[in-house]
Amino acid sequence: MEVVPFTVREECEGEYEVPGRKIWSDDVLLAKLVxxxxxVIAADGRVDVVGWLGSHALLFQGEAVLGPKSATIVTHRPGRASTARIVRNIEVDGWYWFEARVRRPVFIDEALFLDLLTDVSNYEF
Known part of the structure; x- marks a missing residue:
């Protein structure tokens, strides 16, 4: 893995530089972690795994947005406040991939990360 700088522009934070990664196999660039x-809404950060075949968004779920098992937002209706869940099935802080068809978060372990990397690069591990 090669560390490379990326510039991020956010409305509240402005522009800043952070390290990303390039993932190589021999002399072939497989993907970038951008x-x-x-x-981001209901997360403490986002990094994309980007390869020549596509990309996947990885979201960090931490205590700042979670509470015990789900993120909540407070909505105000006339006369009362209520909460609505944003993210369900979060068991531990960490990086999650949200499976698009069923819209559920999946904790990213090594096996899933390699599957996502294979999906964007067509490289078999």
Whole structure:
């Protein structure tokens, strides 16, 4: 893995530089880990895995947005406040991939990360 700088532009944070990664196999670039934002809805950050075949968004779920098992937002209706869940099935802080068809978060372990990397690069591990 090669560390490379990326510039991130966020409305609240402005423009700043952060390290990303390039993932190589021999002399072939398989994918990049591209930092996208430190503030996203219902997450503490986003990094995309980008390869020549596509990309996957990885979201960091931490205590700042989670509470015990799900993120909540407070909505105000006339006369009362209520909460609505944004993210369900979060068991531990960490990086998650949201499976698009069923819209559920999947904790990213080594096996899933290699599957996502294979999906964007067509490289078999």
């Amino acid at each position: 930092p996208i934002a430190s503030k």
